Amino acid sequence: MIKFSKEEIERLTRKIQLYFNDELDQEIGQFPAQFLLEFFSEEIGPYYYNRGLMDAQEVLESRLNEALYELEKPIKD
Template identity: 35%
Template sequence: MAIELDKQTREEAIASLQRYFRENMEEPLGNIGAGALLGFFIEEIGPAIYNQGVADAQARMLARVEDLDIEVHEEGFRYWRKYDEAAPGRGKR
C-alpha cells in the first residue's frame, strides 16, 4: 500500500523541511528539493513508520478484544436471586 499525503499535509511537510534546513543547515532548501526529500522519506522510511503504527493499533485492538468478555459479561439466572435477597427467610424453591 503506497503512502500518500494529501495536498495540505504535503505543503506543511515541505514548509517544515525548508524551515529545518534554514535554521539548522548551512544551505537553504528550495521547494523542489524539499519535495524530493519528502518523497524520499515517504518512500524509504514511511513504510517502517506506517507498519509500526499498524502494529501498535493492532496490539491495542487485540487487548480491547481480550477484555471484551469482562466488559460485557452478564451474569445469568438472576431472576430468582432478587426475590431470595429481598426476603432472606424465605428459602429457595
C-alpha cells in the first residue's frame, strides 16, 4: 500500500470530497472519503506505481543505450 503523510491524506481526502461535490453533486464525509482513498491506495495504487516504474525503466534503458553508443570506438577496416 502506498503510504501518505498526514498532510497528504488530509489534502487527498479534501480533493475526493470536492470531486464528489463538483462532479457528482453529492456530499461525502471525511471518513468515507478516507476509506475511498485507502481503497484506491491498496487496490489501484500499485497499478500506477508499477506503471511509473516501467516508464522510469524505459527512460533509463534509453539513456543507457545512448551512453553506450557514445562510448563505442570506431573500428578501422
